[in-house]
Amino acid sequence: MHKISKLPQVDGDLGWLETAPNSTARLGTRLKGHHEFDVVIIGAGFTGISTAIRFAEINPSARIALVDALRVGEGASGRNAGFLIDLPHNMNFAKTGVEHARSLFKLNNFAIERLRELKDRFSIPSWNDAGKYMAGHEDSNLPGLENFSGMLKHAGFKHDIVSGKDLARRLGTPYYQSAVYTSGNVLVNPAALVRGITQALPPSVTLFECSAVQGVEYGPPNKLRFLGGAITSPIIVQAINSYAEQFGKLAHRIVPIFTYASLTRPLSDEQILRHFDGVKPWGLTSSHLAGTTVRFTDDRRIFVRNTYDYLPELRASGAKLEAAFKNHRTSFEARFPFLKDVEFEYTWGGVFSMTQNHEPVFAKPEEGVYVLSGCNGVGVVKGTYLGYYMAEYMSGIDSEDLRFIMQSSKPTWIPSDPLRLIGARMRIAWEASRAKGDV
């Protein structure tokens, strides 16, 4: 039996989940006893849920299990910054060409519209078509913004440049010099969204939460071992993000990267009146790769995300969370010196899977085994469309979009630890030193 040694845990206080209006309902049961299913999907994040919904739509008589080690909303899908990004995140036309960017844009929008339809159908709270700012504070990081704007123009993606006082008025802080604003991005409470979309799972899908796969015997048929239970199934889909390597069918393709977030308590009426009068909720990513992501949320909190880490154990210690908390305070107080007395209510960490060339893993390593990973920090939409098209691939449905995904999902080779660890930590330190005040 192939043993799974690194299991996910709750890293810190999960702010989105705790503040999500739909956080208390029980969604699934613990797996106990022996079960047989036609398909088992491991991982109930955006990727796994999307795979399950689409597979059940195409194959209504299939018996499907969707299992997760945690509760839905406790994984990275419920811990992220909540940006549903329509534009390709890492545009490099010299390497991939404009057509590649346009194809990604089409897929990202497809995923956003699919999530929007579910949001409308089930009245899922916390969805805001607010767009997104990519902003720069340091002079040295403004060329990055100009480069981004140039590429958007070249590909025909609409955007606005917002600077100086106009930008300060929109954000409620004069911290940033300039920003590229794009209107197609959506901001959500990701825990509310990922929990909400489980309502689209039909009765043919059984959801097991708090049920970690502890071992696997590859078949046929495949056998998954749980504490006090097992599942036998001819087909397994691994939609487990950075934990995919644990299952023995993916190697030398992904780098698990930890990052951290904090959420303040809601600002008072007086603080809103004094500092954010007329300011609409907004979301901002940095002009520098290692910079800080910030949001002013619908429920009047400030969200801060920064600090990257390579943690081979795939879990964050208390000391790591403490260090991230301190970094978040520094970044928060630099941007909002007038809110120094506003404390963070929640600080947490989460892991996502990076690939060297930013292409995801969409693979069938052997008969009956499918692997999805490498969402590169944009997995809310990427996981949604990859899961959708994985279900179509498994069902023999061909399309232009599926062919694009299969052709482009070729992540390049990455060495094993300790080389991967050394390389990742050096790159993280180097990028952070260059980002300076944009962290």
Ligand SMILES: Cc1cc2nc3c(=O)[nH]c(=O)nc-3n(C[C@H](O)[C@H](O)[C@H](O)COP(=O)(O)OP(=O)(O)OC[C@H]3O[C@@H](n4cnc5c(N)ncnc54)[C@H](O)[C@@H]3O)c2cc1C
């Ligand atoms: C702080 C932070 C900010 C981010 N910001 C954004 C953002 O704004 N927009 C965006 O698109 N992306 C963002 N990301 C990345 C995004 O969260 C991921 O790309 C996305 O969650 C991937 O979805 P997934 O379903 O593939 O994986 P996950 O959400 O990680 O789901 C995989 C699931 O597998 C489960 N699992 C793992 N091992 C086992 C096992 N042995 N047995 C059973 N279950 C198991 C886990 O519990 C987990 O729930 C961010 C990530 C972090 C950490």
